[in-house]
Amino acid sequence: MNALMQALSQNWGDLATALGQHLFLSLVAVVLGCVISVPLGVYLTRHRRLAGPVLTVVSVIQTIPSLALLGFMIPLLGIGTVPAVIALTLYALLPMVRNTYTGIQEVDRSLIESATGMGMTRRQILWMVELPMARGIIIAGVRTSAVTTIGVATLATFIGAGGLGDIIMRGIDMIDTPTILVGAIPAALLAIVFDVLLMWLDRWLTPRGLRVAARSGQRRADGNVTVETADIRRRGA
Amino acid sequence: MEKFAVEFRNVSKSYGDHPVVRDISFAVAVGQLVTLIGPSGCGKTTTLKMVNRLIEPTSGTLLVHGEDVRRRNPVELRRSIGYVIQQIGLFPHLTIEENIALVPRLNRQDKRAYLRRAEELLDLIGLDPARFRHRYPGELSGGQQQRVGVARALAADPDIILMDEPFSALDPISRESLQDELLRLQGTLRKTILFVTHDMDEAMKLADNIILMKDGEIVQADSPDQILRHPKDEFVRDFVGEKRFRQAAWSAVAGDVMTNAVTISPSRGLAEAVHLMGRQRVNGLMVTDNHQHYLGVVGAEEVYRNYGNERQTVADVMNRDLPVVSEDTPLPRVLAAMESGRGYLPVLDANRKLLGVVTRASVIRLVVETYRGGAANERTDAGVVAKLG
Ligand SMILES: Nc1ncnc2c1ncn2[C@@H]1O[C@H](COP(=O)(O)OP(=O)(O)OP(=O)(O)O)[C@@H](O)[C@H]1O
Ligand SMILES: [Mg+2]
Numbered sequence: 284m285n286a287l288m289q290a291l292s293q294n295w296g297d298l299a300t301a302l303g304q305h306l307f308l309s310l311v312a313v314v315l316g317c318v319i320s321v322p323l324g325v326y327l328t329r330h331r332r333l334a335g336p337v338l339t340v341v342s343v344i345q346t347i348p349s350l351a352l353l354g355f356m357i358p359l360l361g362i363g364t365v366p367a368v369i370a371l372t373l374y375a376l377l378p379m380v381r382n383t384y385t386g387i388q389e390v391d392r393s394l395i396e397s398a399t400g401m402g403m404t405r406r407q408i409l410w411m412v413e414l415p416m417a418r419g420i421i422i423a424g425v426r427t428s429a430v431t432t433i434g435v436a437t438l439a440t441f442i443g444a445g446g447l448g449d450i451i452m453r454g455i456d457m458i459d460t461p462t463i464l465v466g467a468i469p470a471a472l473l474a475i476v477f478d479v480l481l482m483w484l485d486r487w488l489t490p491r492g493l494r495v496a497a498r499s500g501q502r503r504a505d506g507n508v509t510v511e512t513a514d515i516r517r518r519g520a
Numbered sequence: 521m522e523k524f525a526v527e528f529r530n531v532s533k534s535y536g537d538h539p540v541v542r543d544i545s546f547a548v549a550v551g552q553l554v555t556l557i558g559p560s561g562c563g564k565t566t567t568l569k570m571v572n573r574l575i576e577p578t579s580g581t582l583l584v585h586g587e588d589v590r591r592r593n594p595v596e597l598r599r600s601i602g603y604v605i606q607q608i609g610l611f612p613h614l615t616i617e618e619n620i621a622l623v624p625r626l627n628r629q630d631k632r633a634y635l636r637r638a639e640e641l642l643d644l645i646g647l648d649p650a651r652f653r654h655r656y657p658g659e660l661s662g663g664q665q666q667r668v669g670v671a672r673a674l675a676a677d678p679d680i681i682l683m684d685e686p687f688s689a690l691d692p693i694s695r696e697s698l699q700d701e702l703l704r705l706q707g708t709l710r711k712t713i714l715f716v717t718h719d720m721d722e723a724m725k726l727a728d729n730i731i732l733m734k735d736g737e738i739v740q741a742d743s744p745d746q747i748l749r750h751p752k753d754e755f756v757r758d759f760v761g762e763k764r765f766r767q768a769a770w771s772a773v774a775g776d777v778m779t780n781a782v783t784i785s786p787s788r789g790l791a792e793a794v795h796l797m798g799r800q801r802v803n804g805l806m807v808t809d810n811h812q813h814y815l816g817v818v819g820a821e822e823v824y825r826n827y828g829n830e831r832q833t834v835a836d837v838m839n840r841d842l843p844v845v846s847e848d849t850p851l852p853r854v855l856a857a858m859e860s861g862r863g864y865l866p867v868l869d870a871n872r873k874l875l876g877v878v879t880r881a882s883v884i885r886l887v888v889e890t891y892r893g894g895a896a897n898e899r900t901d902a903g904v905v906a907k908l909g
Pocket of ligand 1: 535540559560561562563564565566567718
């Protein structure tokens with residue numbers, strides 16, 4: 284414990300900088316990922332033929348080891364913050380695209396039918412029915428992405444983008460466990476804090492009517508949707 | 521205003537080379553409630569959805585208020601037509617009030633106006649606005665939800681309403697009460713309603729006209745009365761159900777309306793006859809021998825005319841000349857015979873054995889049951905001779 288306190292005080296100045304970089308990398312990647320994924324997911328529900336191929340590509344990106352993905356950036360974009368953010372963003376796509384797609388796909392057909400029959404336009408149906416109904420599943424995707432991204436961002440140090448990975452690497456080089464922990468613990472805490480914040484956001488955004496419906500068992504719980512890509516491919520076809 | 525609110529002219533719909541609706545033509549007059557009925561998969565829903573362009577016909581023309589729907593903007597067309605579906609389709613994330621006010625809101629009506637309209641409609645469908653307006657669909661029973669579904673369809677005051685099996689997912693009691701409610705509303709609102717159902721009782725109860733479909737074609741389109749009187753073929757007879765024809769007053773026979781007779785043997789005295797009439801609350805007794813063979817009738821008339829004479833028995837005073845009918849005498853002849861007789865008629869078999877009697881009360885009961893929708897189906901045997909009131 285003493286060793287840890289000592290390591291903390293030694294790295295104090297660096298820790299603040301590293302944490303700032305880490306937050307910046309993760310936030311930009313998740314926000315960018317969100318901005319790309321949600322419209323992409325919506326687009327796929329409108330062009331379901333593309334859903335299979337696109338989701339496959341996005342899943343393949345996620346199967347690339349994160350370190351390798353960062354490595355691929357170097358010949359293309361060199362080193363630094365920009366390639367790191369791009370790699371992290373690519374990495375964050377899958378849970379959000381997939382959950383947006385399935386979330387909207389799973390909105391009760393009869394709701395869409397009555398909305399159309401009442402004379403709502405496609406756009407109105409999206410904003411007033413589909414997105415509010417799929418909200419829980421979409422946010423679950425954002426939470427998954429945020430937690431993964433904060434973890435993967437510790438590797439950004441390898442392409443010179445800084446972050447808590449800097450401190451962890453220094454600890455590894457020095458074979459000094461307390462220093463490793465000074466980088467690792469804040470990274471873990473950061474992931475937890477984000478997860479909880481997003482959970483609150485979700486609760487806060489859930490309309491009372493949906494909580495009522497969930498309680499009376501008319502709606503599946505919003506967990507993290509884990510639909511296999513194979514399954515999605517079949518639906519998309 | 522045009523005479524027809526909705527008109528199908530040689531409309532067909534196929535998926536690939538699989539025809540679903542084949543060359544149907546019919547028209548719905550303004551203010552009529554027309555039911556589409558037929559076996560599952562016969563194309564009822566498809567027909568309905570072509571009216572608000574949820575489905576586009578493959579060929580033919582569909583007119584709404586005389587105008588080809590293809591010339592109308594689908595969104596505007598749909599906002600001018602109410603739509604109610606079996607799954608109700610209320611938005612669970614919106615309150616009851618927001619659900620009802622949705623179309624007026626989309627039409628950019630003034631907020632105060634559409635909230636007042638929602639309140640009005642809640643009143644109309646019998647849900648207390650103060651209690652229900654801020655609730656969510658999940659907090660309502662199925663029957664209440666479908667009432668809201670109907671209110672939502674009425675919100676923009678459309679003059680045409682499409683309903684696709686709106687009550688079929690409800691329990692029988694809610695269904696019955698929503699049907700009554702719809703008839704009540706229709707009595708004042710006079711909307712043009714196209715109503716899909718596969719429940720013949722529901723169709724008979726609600727419809728001004730019934731369109732019977734099979735394999736994408738119209739088999740018969742007529743009023744419930746005409747369908748019962750003149751079913752076009754075996755399919756219609758089968759679909760309507762033999763029981764309903766039997767129950768229908770015009771096709772009934774004496775056997776359908778007769779009730780048990782109160783009988784007396786010919787050797788009894790008149791005082792006994794009076795006592796029996798009083799106890800059974802009838803004004804005539806059938807006189808039968810030990811083997812239930814019909815001999816005649818003693819009514820109050822005969823008894824009181826001869827009451828002074830203590831020697832006389834029922835056999836001495838009974839009337840042997842009253843008209844009689846057999847079990848399969850059609851109802852019109854039964855009624856004619858009753859008019860010339862006494863208000864009650866013995867029903868005999870080929871061996872003149874007494875089977876029962878037809879009375880005014882039993883005929884009236886049949887007619888009432890027919891129009892009430894045939895819920896009371898079994899022939900009642902509680903009635904006795906001339907037990908009116
Ligand atoms: N999108 C579609 N593609 C292919 N066939 C379809 C499609 N929609 C409906 N059908 C077919 O068209 C036929 C008529 O369907 P429709 O829904 O109109 O029947 P329905 O009379 O409403 O039956 P039900 O009483 O079961 O609701 C059915 O055989 C159905 O399988
Ligand atoms: Mg149907």
